[in-house]
Amino acid sequence: MPVYNAEEYVSAAIDSVLKQSFRNFEFIIIDDGSTDRTLEIIQSYKDKRMVLLQNEHDFVGSLNKGLHYATGKYIARMDADDIMHVDRLRIQYRIMEEEPSITVCGTWINLFGESIQAGSINRIVDGRIEYPVIALLKQNLLFHPTTLIRKDFLEKHHLQYQHYDYAEDYKLWFEIAKNNGVFYVESQPLLFYRISETQVSQIKEKEQNYTSEKIKKEIIEYLIEKNQSDYPELESIYRHLISLADKKAMSPDLFFSFYFSFFTENKNRWIISG
Numbered sequence: 001m002p003v004y005n006a007e008e009y010v011s012a013a014i015d016s017v018l019k020q021s022f023r024n025f026e027f028i029i030i031d032d033g034s035t036d037r038t039l040e041i042i043q044s045y046k047d048k049r050m051v052l053l054q055n056e057h058d059f060v061g062s063l064n065k066g067l068h069y070a071t072g073k074y075i076a077r078m079d080a081d082d083i084m085h086v087d088r089l090r091i092q093y094r095i096m097e098e099e100p101s102i103t104v105c106g107t108w109i110n111l112f113g114e115s116i117q118a119g120s121i122n123r124i125v126d127g128r129i130e131y132p133v134i135a136l137l138k139q140n141l142l143f144h145p146t147t148l149i150r151k152d153f154l155e156k157h158h159l160q161y162q163h164y165d166y167a168e169d170y171k172l173w174f175e176i177a178k179n180n181g182v183f184y185v186e187s188q189p190l191l192f193y194r195i196s197e198t199q200v201s202q203i204k205e206k207e208q209n210y211t212s213e214k215i216k217k218e219i220i221e222y223l224i225e226k227n228q229s230d231y232p233e234l235e236s237i238y239r240h241l242i243s244l245a246d247k248k249a250m251s252p253d254l255f256f257s258f259y260f261s262f263f264t265e266n267k268n269r270w271i272i273s274g
Contacts (some may be wrong), residue, residue: 033057113195
């Protein structure tokens with residue numbers, strides 16, 4: 001759990017982790033250069049499962065510091081303004097243990113905040129995500145702070161978070177998908193996800209959208225390259241459509257919708273990963 005200036009919420013986040021029905025875990029908190037009382041609050045806890053690391057203000061760097069320090073079989077993500085369902089770790093651990101092929105397990109989320117109606121659940125998909133490279137071309141299908149990730153997969157493929165501003169998780173899912181990773185989403189809301197005007201996804205929405213479009217272009221280019229020998233026409237089509245998009249004759253939504261539909265049709269035709 002990376003933390004930056006979260007004095008208002010961090011106690012609730014920490015308490016929700018320490019009260020998990022699954023007890024056997026290490027709780028790595030990385031203070032990302034906080035300047036408020038966040039560090040003081042964290043240090044007031046005495047639970048032996050807690051490990052406090054400190055880093056200069058660099059969110060992606062703090063995420064990777066946590067990845068590298070973690071000694072467990074699985075890595076659970078958490079944000080400092082959210083709250084875990086009491087059975088989150090128990091349920092996700094059981095899923096991963098019973099199905100060793102799953103690389104990343106996410107869940108649905110319960111939304112909460114001042115202007116959020118009680119009981120609001122956010123869901124995108126559920127179950128095993130088929131053809132994840134193509135599926136990710138539509139959108140980021142996982143709620144980052146709900147995920148449980150198999151650590152040995154990351155180590156085997158030398159994967160970590162990259163500096164893709166405000167979409168570093170989306171980029172990681174793409175890299176995992178390229179390496180034949182398996183994604184599963186549990187259809188239970190196992191995280192209470194806070195909606196507030198101060199969260200990054202609200203403040204940096206424009207930058208996040210820009211980076212997400214960059215990742216989607218990378219996915220398209222990857223699929224074109226993988227299928228170049230059998231379908232050389234794909235490269236020419238891409239150049240023409242990019243030119244139309246650059247001239248504002250084709251909206252980004254239409255551009256990405258075209259490619260999502262194109263690759264979704266006859267999915268078995270394409271070389272997708274590996």
